[in-house]
Amino acid sequence: MDTILDIAPARRSGRRPNFPSAFKRKVVEASYQPGASVSMIAREHDVNANMVFRWRQQYQDGAFGPVSLSATLLPVEVIKTPIDLPSAAPPPQKSHSEIVIEVGKATLRITSSPDPQTLQLTLQQLLR
Structure with missing residues (x-):
């Protein structure tokens, strides 16, 4: 009513x-x-x-x-199930890097991990 x-x-x-x-x-x-x-x-x-x-x-x-x-509450049901976690991820492999700089007829190839200061000095000299 x-x-x-x-x-x-x-x-x-x-x-x-x-x-x-x-x-x-x-x-x-x-x-x-x-x-x-x-x-x-x-x-x-x-x-x-x-x-x-x-x-x-x-x-x-x-x-x-x-x-x-x-x-308004919604019904929740808790289910206990085993959690399969993947085994520990293998450590990342050391990456092999290579930098190739070509200026005119000169080519500079740097492999491995160069020292940042050395790389900066080399680039400054090449780009003068």
């Missing part, structure tokens, strides 16, 4: 409506339902959507009593 809160109070022409807190709370809580549209809820209750947004802020501030923080 529908209660009196399902329908917005009748408006008197020329005056701003003064909705009861219980009505505002009901509209706001309906707007927080999963999949609910504030616009649709506002139309269903014959109020402006901007008003519902304002009521939602007031609701969060506690203007209509304590905020209902009901959360």
Whole structure:
């Protein structure tokens, strides 16, 4: 059976409506339902959507009593299964690097891991 809160109070022409807190709370809580549209809820209750947004802020501030923080919990099942972890990864092999620089007729080939300072000095001399 529908209660009196399902329908917005009748408006008197020329005056701003003064909705009861219980009505505002009901509209706001309906707007927080999963999949609910504030616009649709506002139309269903014959109020402006901007008003519902304002009521939602007031609701969060506690203007209509304590905020209902009901959360929907999903069922969880814990299953104990052995976890097969791969054995320790083999250490990375030393990479063999090679740098080849060609400037004019000169070719410089550096293999292995060159010292950064030596490499910088060599590049500076080649690019002069």
